[in-house]
Amino acid sequence: MSLHPNDLARWLQQGGAERYGDEPATLLSHLLQSAWRAADAGLPDSLVVACGLHDIGHAWLVCHQGAVLERNDLHEDLGADLLAPLLPPSVLGPVRLHVAAKRYLCAIEPQYFDGLSAGSRHSLAMQGGPMNPAESRDFAALPWAADAVQLRRIDDLAKCVDAPEMPLAELMRRIEAIATLR
Ligand SMILES: [Fe+2]
Ligand SMILES: [Fe+2]
Known part of the structure; x- marks a missing residue:
C-alpha cells in the first residue's frame, strides 16, 4: 500500500475536528499540542513526528468509518500499520506502544494514575488495566x-x-523530511 503525506494531512484535518472523547481539546489540537511539546523538549525529530501522529488511527476511523472516538479501538496498532509504508520504525514503534506505555506507567509509578485525565483513567480498564510485573518487564x-x-x-x-x-x-x-530518509 502506498501512502502520501497529503493523505495524513487530510485524515488529520477531516478526522481531527472532533473532540477527543470527553477531553476538552479536539483530536487535531491534541496531536499538534503533543508535537509542540516534543519539539519544545528538544526530542529527536522521529519522536516529534510520533507525538504528532500517535492518534492518527482515531483520525482515520473518523474519516473512513464515521466512528465516534472509542478508547478501546486498538487505534495504536491501526495507526502504526497505516504509517508503516511511509515512516521508519523510530516513529512506528512509539506509536504502536503508546497505550501499552500507559499500562506500564500505571504499574511502575503509583502516582502516575492519579495524574491521568478522567477519560484516560476510564479507558485504562478497557485497555487491560495496569501491567503485572511480568508484563512490565x-x-x-x-x-x-x-x-x-x-x-x-x-x-x-x-x-x-x-x-x-x-x-x-x-x-x-x-513528516516529509523523515519519510524521505526512510
Ligand atoms: Fe491514543
Ligand atoms: Fe493521545
Whole structure:
C-alpha cells in the first residue's frame, strides 16, 4: 500500500475536528499540542513526528468509518500499520506502544494514575488495566519502549484548551523530511 503525506494531512484535518472523547481539546489540537511539546523538549525529530501522529488511527476511523472516538479501538496498532509504508520504525514503534506505555506507567509509578485525565483513567480498564510485573518487564525490554514512555507522558499533558500547538504545516514538513530518509 502506498501512502502520501497529503493523505495524513487530510485524515488529520477531516478526522481531527472532533473532540477527543470527553477531553476538552479536539483530536487535531491534541496531536499538534503533543508535537509542540516534543519539539519544545528538544526530542529527536522521529519522536516529534510520533507525538504528532500517535492518534492518527482515531483520525482515520473518523474519516473512513464515521466512528465516534472509542478508547478501546486498538487505534495504536491501526495507526502504526497505516504509517508503516511511509515512516521508519523510530516513529512506528512509539506509536504502536503508546497505550501499552500507559499500562506500564500505571504499574511502575503509583502516582502516575492519579495524574491521568478522567477519560484516560476510564479507558485504562478497557485497555487491560495496569501491567503485572511480568508484563512490565517484557514491555521495558521492547525496542522503542523508552520512546513510547516519553510519548505517553507528553500525550497525557497535551489535552488542554488554548495550549501552544505546532502548526500543521510544520508537522507536515517534519513528516516529509523523515519519510524521505526512510
Ligand atoms: Fe491514543
Ligand atoms: Fe493521545
